[in-house]
Amino acid sequence: MTNHVQRSGTFLALTCVGAFATAPAYAEDKVVAPEPQQVHGADDILVNGERMRRDADPKDVAPIVNTPRSIVELNAQTIEQTGSVTLQDALRTVPGITFGAAEGGNPVGDRPFIRGFDSQGSIYVDGVRDLGSQSREVFAVDSIQIVRGSDSTLGGRGSAGGTINIISKLPQARDFGSVSGSYGNADFKRFTGDLNLRISDMAAFRVEGVYHDQDVAGRDAIWSRRWGVSPSVTIGLGTPTRLTALYYHLETDELPDSGLPYRYTLANAPGTGNIRVEPVLGRFTTRGGVTGNVDRSTFYGLRNRDFRKTNTDQVMFRAEHDFGGVTLRNTARFTDTRQRYIFTQPDDSQGNVYGNAAVNPNDSAGSITSGGYVWRRANTRWGYTQGLIDQTDLYGTAETGGIQHSFSVGTEFAWEKTRRGTYLLATGSTVSPRCNAATIARYNCTSLFTPNPNDPWVNYVSDSSAVTTPIVRSPVTAETQNHGITQAVYGFDSITIVPQLILNLGARYDRFKSSAITAPTATTQLKVSRTDSLFNWQAGLVFKPTAQTSLYGSYATSATPPNSLLGEGREDNALPTTAATANFLDQLKPQKTRSYELGAKASLINDGLQLGAAVFQTEISNTRVQVDPNTIQFIGESRIRGFELNASGTILPGWTVFGGYSYLDARIIDGGTSTLTAPAVGARAAQVVYVPSVNTGKRLPQTARNSFTGTTNVTLFGRLQLGGTAIYQSRVYGGYQDNRSAVQTAAGVVTINPATKVLYRSTPGYWRFDARASLDLTQNVSVAVNAQNLTDKAYFSQTFTTHYAGIAAGRTVFGTVNVKF
Template identity: 60%
Template structure:
């Protein structure tokens, strides 16, 4: 109840603040001593309004890169770059960053897991980019679910990108450009209402106060259920004020703040049907989510409907709070600009959510034999049709502080033109996390029996009830009730990092038809990890590591005509150990104890290296209103952490991603604009290292003649498709305006099969002489989600220059599909068909 009250009180405060701000707007607009650009002639205003209805590709508006490191236009940048403008975000009804990014081809999403917190987890060109998300060019470390209300555009740079953003960015990066004050007056507000209790309101107000001062406030309130899902709800509100002093002058100072508060019942998705231990048949076996008609190993057939929710309303929750503050100073020296930006961020996230079954085998069942004896007395559920409600818990915060200085602009050296960006960055990051203390049945084996069902630790696969009256006890078998509490302070894990960076970029126009693009970056990255206090100890330890990273990129652009370009480029990326500070999937984390072996490992850790090769062509058609890009690329990763052939941790893992991309963005005609593209990839795990198998001890009578032995075999992952990555994806959003004021929008989105993880049933045995035999696999389990098509539609009508209405229908065909594949346990299920109507107001 307290969480809901907090959300409602926040929304009320937001509404009052917004009303007050709008009420003062006429006074600012009437400042006759400082006329604004809105005082221009009526004909120019009409032309401007018409232009705003189109997606301008290569001009200075939505189709171009923004920020000091954007030393060239999209057309003259020798790599694949997608600029997602706010027009497409608004037309598609996208209220979260994940919603918006589904319109970009080649991006898939990974699910939250035990070691990976809930939050946006996009994969670009086969690589996890959760830690390579930036806001106005500044790394946004914390795992979180981002809203779009304060977003001006989203820039997706594909390919190895550490030169641009620093550590990580193996497959690319995402840069969010936020809304800032403009030298004009406007009020834009929307109110939406739809199916499944969908309610959304947004506000964007910009006022020119005179004296070269502008203020802007963006705000949002959101409350909804989820179409096709039982019990799920989401509420959030946010506000983002900013002020700029010196608009239109050589010296500008911008201060901004962003706050987002979210509360929700998190969705636990649908469990996979099989584990490697119970999968029927032989050879390659696909384990997909247990949806629709399911027959268990015991022969029971039932139906898992799309709305089945395995979580618990009395236990599960997610609360998140984000604060971001920034201060930016800029001064123009002719064609060069000096910018200094200071930024502070604080993100808190606390949750308990159900991870269905956790590979316990209860879904399909572990045996067809009916239990007898003690197992029958306990009521062990081993014949399938049940699942364990594993609680995945986390509480904690991430805090960042940084300063960035940039010098950027243009100058000439004789006949050679330069567009440069030079900069330095210093940052400090801290992340601390712990887990809640609660009993979940994790000490009971098998997990599901009469007692665990009575306590709602387990539930029916076919008839789960989220309203089960779950109660927390001091233990799995005690009857003493206790509230859920945070773990001891000494049980928390803390990560810290300090970075000092310097970088330089230059887009050199050698002759009008030939451009050379160069970039270098150096990062001095120090990471510290203070693990939870080990049992029986009284003093914590801190493990520390420092890495020096050097990355570079180079590209050549040839322009056969003014509006076309051919390019080739090379770029690197470096991902040091503990790069994500525990805020994402960390395959190369620092060790968490101070054992001799781990201290040795600490010194032997290596930086994961990635290289990208790319060639492509770009063209601006129809008076540069439509941008087309075609690219072919290969990305190679070395030094990935894996088990070596001698059983020790080594850095032998390799991945290779090859592919082609085609994208389009802009206006085909004055009445049709399009956004989207197609991506085909061959994402391959070239070397996954080794996996250890244990040959059991040989016992003759009561004498052990051979101890247990470990033998290494090549990983089941080697040679297989990289996980969380689709081989093929296609997106299209089109907006058609046949007559003035009337528009039709439509979207088509395709993603091919995505794999979450692999396992096999190889075993090792030994004889009395100690000779070990590896028994080859009879089956390989491929956990995956099937391909899908999704279609959206929109109808809009502009009543007059101040009012417009629209209706969006999402997932038009009510398709059951899964947009996220977890590595082992479950897959996230997408919402069903939903519709909402929106009233827009502009002044």
């Protein structure tokens, strides 16, 4: 490990070359998609992982039943049958995955939690890390693979709870095509197309496209619009040498959803002891005695201020050659992701929702203390992420001394860059409390019960100025730029010692160099850089009582170095970005995770149905903790214990199932320390003291103890399909806060006053039900109807530590016409 702090008088032009890619072959519990022309038919789902092994996954060194990992694959048929149109939609059908919301420095975009750990930075496309924050589509997706447990051996840095790998649709050696059009309530409109043309005996061209436009059922004002296209070509199909080129483009434009605020703050929550606080929904009475109703449709944002626009462009080139039973493959990918938004966060932190006990004596504008108001805090960001990636893989089979090996070795090189800034707004952030006559008049504060998204908000030079000004980007001095360079080598081997005993090994070494560049002033630049060497490994032993069953045990590690996300997510282990915090650099080190897992698998009914069960424990033993402004320690500890059950495939001809159950006992064993300040007494200066964190012993945030999903589809009379999905998720906690305080005597003796309140911010558990029916009118034409959230349940789909939670869409019903050719 090396560190480097650099200042220069002016900004330097930064040029970097490099690349990085990883193509994890997650070979377990695979539900393999049928041929594209069969998507709307009644064909059974196939699950023979070895026969359907994907060339896109060179690290897939063993068939399903012989892989000692907990992995689930969502195929294109399941994605379509559930009516999923985004990555988040699709992942909700997998038990054990929850979703976090955007807040503060965490950008808007996909933020899944796997086994209690934030996996926002562990999402891959065709095995290549897709770091840029975005809301991903599924129109060009062939399947989605979810690996659970510590996974840095496969995916590189991070991956504490698991990884998500999105497999793209690529050209096939035949002609086929399909188009579909959907329309439903909330002005739901969606059109997709998929065309594959065999242009010669050895070449094929494929292109997918989407146009999507909808409001959000049950939510006022919110809308979303996007379009995308993904052409690709392969030369050399059916030959030992193959070349593939792919381009992907997606543009989105939306009014982002601001959710609902929590009811209370620590200061104004009524009662004592442990207080569970949920978002405001339904009937609510403020401190001042005002009673009203907060409907699920209530929207606190502003139509003329809020927006979110994103652009994603990806180019991939792949060359591969077969040498008998061994294949050499090189993948290169360039990605450019851009995002800009102004997002209203309905902020509860100032006590305006329930009300405050007293008027701020420094406020001359007439504070509103009775409650019933919401501050329209604006989270803003503009930025981009670029990555240049190159990966070389050599994989195949070999035999040494009568022992069979299925192996994969490779190298990765990556250059990644992110840059971000904000927009300049006057939103009342300098007024305390936030809601008074002046901020209400400027629409920076609005009614809790009857907000108007059409309020004529305008921007001012400052909160105290009467001069209006356009919204502009922050100056260069407020921007941050991050770079990451990765060099990695890895290897995997599935060793069949005897037919009943298989040893699975993997190891990976990464050299990760990253830097954070900021501009403290207009003429100076602060650059902080660091290099970390990471070694991770995994090992598993598989015992096979029969050819179609297995028992296994496995161990795996992961490591999250400082600046792992390059600012594109919640950075728990960030590099310092100011001169005042640059002294942190020498204290930093990677956070490390380890996972233990025992499991059993079975492939039944001629490999048509696959069952899996696993018990596991995942530990982080050195989580970063901020002790005081000048000191950090790696003393935090978290532990997750649980078990999972999975089923996927065909029960009877024409009857398919997908889903499972997950139980997670997720605890913060040691949250480190927090600081309290004992105020000055006479000539005695204030003292800072350390106390155990309020998080110690609490449930890990963003983790549901119990979750269940089940999707089924039944074909009747050869033409009619009926299906549905049931989703259950228990209560999810966002964060904790208490009111301990410190006082001192004139002699300097400090006393800690114990907490009289402990706040548990959370969202309640829920059941959600979806339904589907489809009918084949002809061999090539079918119609389908999807009803999502059939009971119109009002539930929260995203939970954050403070301020607010995201509320899910209401009942959404849409019909689809599919045409194949």
